[in-house]
Amino acid sequence: MHAYTQNGEEDTVLRDDLKRVKKKLSLTFAIAIIGTCVVFGLLYYLGIDLLNNYIEGTSHLIYDNEKPYIDEFQQYVSDNDISTTDVEQYDEWMSDHDISFYSVKEEGKVIYNKSNVDKLISPAKNMYDYRFTGSYELPVQFSDIKAEVFIYTGFTIKYYIALMIFDVGFSLMMGIVFVYLRIRKIIAGYQTELEASQEQEKKARQEKDELMRNMAHDLRTPLTGVMTYVDVMKLENEAYAENMKNLNFISEKVLDIRTQVDNLLDFSIAGSQRPIELDASMDVEYIFGDYLSDVCAQLMKSNYEVDAEGISFKQVKVAVNMAFLTRIFSNLTDNIYKYADNKKPVVMKTAFTKKTFSVEIGNGVCDNKTLLKSAGIGLKSVDAMMQRMNGSMSFKREHGKFWVKLEFPIV
Numbered sequence: 001m002h003a004y005t006q007n008g009e010e011d012t013v014l015r016d017d018l019k020r021v022k023k024k025l026s027l028t029f030a031i032a033i034i035g036t037c038v039v040f041g042l043l044y045y046l047g048i049d050l051l052n053n054y055i056e057g058t059s060h061l062i063y064d065n066e067k068p069y070i071d072e073f074q075q076y077v078s079d080n081d082i083s084t085t086d087v088e089q090y091d092e093w094m095s096d097h098d099i100s101f102y103s104v105k106e107e108g109k110v111i112y113n114k115s116n117v118d119k120l121i122s123p124a125k126n127m128y129d130y131r132f133t134g135s136y137e138l139p140v141q142f143s144d145i146k147a148e149v150f151i152y153t154g155f156t157i158k159y160y161i162a163l164m165i166f167d168v169g170f171s172l173m174m175g176i177v178f179v180y181l182r183i184r185k186i187i188a189g190y191q192t193e194l195e196a197s198q199e200q201e202k203k204a205r206q207e208k209d210e211l212m213r214n215m216a217h218d219l220r221t222p223l224t225g226v227m228t229y230v231d232v233m234k235l236e237n238e239a240y241a242e243n244m245k246n247l248n249f250i251s252e253k254v255l256d257i258r259t260q261v262d263n264l265l266d267f268s269i270a271g272s273q274r275p276i277e278l279d280a281s282m283d284v285e286y287i288f289g290d291y292l293s294d295v296c297a298q299l300m301k302s303n304y305e306v307d308a309e310g311i312s313f314k315q316v317k318v319a320v321n322m323a324f325l326t327r328i329f330s331n332l333t334d335n336i337y338k339y340a341d342n343k344k345p346v347v348m349k350t351a352f353t354k355k356t357f358s359v360e361i362g363n364g365v366c367d368n369k370t371l372l373k374s375a376g377i378g379l380k381s382v383d384a385m386m387q388r389m390n391g392s393m394s395f396k397r398e399h400g401k402f403w404v405k406l407e408f409p410i411v
Contacts, residue, residue: 036175310349
């Protein structure tokens with residue numbers, strides 16, 4: 001398993017892992033099939049040999065099963081005065097009694113024999129019939145001569161069928177057990193790799209978060225110092241318009257850098273795997289009324305026109321982390337300051353569904369494209385913080401406006 005960092009790499013590694021799994025599974029099933037066939041073959045031939053020895057060693061087995069048929073056949077021959085040439089008559093008797101194979105001999109010479117192969121499994125007949133005819137031929141007095149008759153009713157088929165069932169069942173069971181154990185081993189191996197990968201990824205993420213936090217704090221300190229000196233210089237140079245212009249430019253850039261550092265820190269905190277606690281659920285008006293009012297006031301103070309007619313509230317509750325929510329609205333306000341066209345109104349509205357409450361903020365897109373270039377850390381931070389609060393953030397461009405939508409689950 002691998003720790004994925006980019007979508008392209010993730011797809012490539014996933015395909016490689018799937019190929020490895022398919023290869024291992026194909027090999028597993030191939031070995032299982034071959035092994036099952038080998039086990040079946042060994043059991044079959046060993047079983048046949050043992051079964052033959054059993055039947056040969058049990059001398060009365062065939063006799064006990066065939067003797068009653070011979071006696072009944074003798075009675076039939078005597079009652080109907082049948083000769084050895086009356087084949088149709090004793091064929092009829094044999095058929096009525098479901099005889100699988102029989103033979104009639106005179107002094108060792110075969111007069112007649114017949115095998116009803118449709119009533120007998122051929123391998124069983126070959127194994128158990130012909131080899132025993134010489135040992136178990138019994139005398140029958142026909143009307144013309146006295147002959148030796150062997151009658152086989154197929155009773156040994158049950159042994160053959162039982163052997164086949166056992167062979168197939170045992171072989172399949174061994175194959176299934178092998179596949180099961182092999183798949184368990186494959187899964188266990190991937191679980192071990194996955195756990196190691198997750199641990200490595202967790203460690204790397206923690207190190208990255210720690211680095212980002214340290215960098216943010218390290219950058220904040222000198223920036224704060226720079227801003228302090230800039231403010232002092234501005235007070236000392238109020239009479240010098242050109243100096244003030246340069247100092248204001250420096251001040252704006254330093255503030256912009258500090259905002260980006262704050263966004264970076266927010267993104268690091270929001271992307272951390274450390275658990276956060278949501279505050280107790282409260283009415284949406286109580287939570288968002290003040291935030292939206294503050295945003296409106298700040299924007300109007302900065303000469304932005306604000307359309308807040310779409311804001312309304314219902315008696316529903318949501319659970320949020322107030323610290324995260326403060327940073328979210330701060331990021332959105334900063335984005336409006338940096339990238340929105342102050343000649344176009346900022347639209348704010350709320351919406352409700354059965355399961356969610358949402359806030360939408362739309363601002364005009366500035367015609368100066370250079371102002372729109374950004375790494376998007378602010379929005380990524382907002383998205384990460386929304387996800388940590390079980391919500392979601394989405395954005396779109398529509399009819400000359402840039403819209404950001406915050407969606408919170410109703411509790």
